[in-house]
Amino acid sequence: MTSHTVLGIETSCDETAAAVLRLVDGRATILSEIVRSQVEAHAPYGGVVPEIAARAHADIADQIVAAAIEESGLSLAELDGIAATSGPGLIGGVMVGMMTGKALALASGKPFLPVNHLEGHALSPRLAADCAFPYLLLLVSGGHCQFIEVRGLGEYRRLGTTIDDAAGEAFDKLAKLLGLGFPGGPAVERTAAGGDPKRYKLPRPLMDRDGLDMSFAGLKTAAARIIEAGDLSEQDKSDLCASYQAAIADCLTQRADRALSVFEAEGEKRLVVAGGVAANQAIRASLDAAASRHGARLIAPPLRHCTDNAAMIALAGAEHLAAGKVDVDAMSFSARPRW
Ligand code: KG4
Ligand code: ZN
DSSP: OOOEEEEEEOOOSEEEEEEEEEETTTEEEEEEEEEEEEEHHHGTTTTTOOHHHHHHHHHHHHHHHHHHHHHHTOGGGGGEEEEEEESSSEEEEEEEEHHHHHHHHHHHTEEEEEEEEHHHHHHHGGGGGOOSEEEEEEEEEESSEEEEEEEEEEEEEEEESSOOHHHHHHHHHHHHHTTTSSSSSHHHHHHHSOTTSSOOOOTTTTSSSSSSOOOOOHHHHHHHHHHHHHHHOOOHHHHHHHHHHHHHHHHHHHHHHHHHHHOOSSSSSEOOOOOOOGGGGHHHHHHHHHHTTTTEEEEOOOOHHSSSSSHHHHHHHHHHHHHHOTTTTGGGGOOOOOO
């Protein structure tokens, strides 16, 4: 039996999070998990403000980490490693979490494990029981929008990505144009509830092109034109949100269809959808239908593991430890805005 217990720290965007996780023979058990969202601090600006984010992380990172360790019932000495997101992300926040992790590693003599935030997302479905390698991952959030083939630990291949905005960003921009508040996705989904998704003809960029790249900037521009053109009634707003949501769902689903047709797996094919946008019911339903067309299963991790969290960072760190992939120079690792 191999067992690795790791503290994870996540501060790369607007969530300050810490978690303690134990990985025993490939099975993860979360011993504690805390996420503190900064959404209220950023709401007045309609998006995440990097300087505000960094300061807010610095204010509470130590408390969140201390609380996660306490809740796990373990002492620092009982951990096998300290993992922290070390990029990519908003650099001020990344530095706060990474330095907190390094300080604890230094004080405890445990290895520091710099984790790539995207690897955390890629492994997040494995926080729950039955998601074996390989799988196809659609990561859709405010900052990321990409298809990744996950064959094993460290075996990730990006199949396609957005060439401009991420899908979550597209939701946030429409919400801002309509004055629906931040974060935009949930507000647009609520407003879309009574709307006609066929009312407005919105573009489906790149749909006729080969490959798995995506584009959402044109969608926002088209919506902006409609909004500028005239006074929208409540029903018009509803129809616009529904049409916009349908356009995003169509783009993601058509790429998912294509990705599933080239993705090879022995046995069950799995399509995992993660990131904040995975909360959207219309998008989930549409991806579910695509998966069915290919005899595949759609896996959507619980929402708290779809969005930024520290359990996925602890898991990535623990998997690295278990595989013996420990970087001896980790303490000199520099925070990376891009990785
Ligand atoms: O993963 P996440 O919490 O943070 C990062 O961006 O990394 O994702 C947040 C994004 C925001 O853009 C938000 O508008 C979007 O996910 N989102 C949604 C929904 N809930 C959150 N988009 C569409 N429908 C939703 N229900
Ligand atoms: Zn993320």
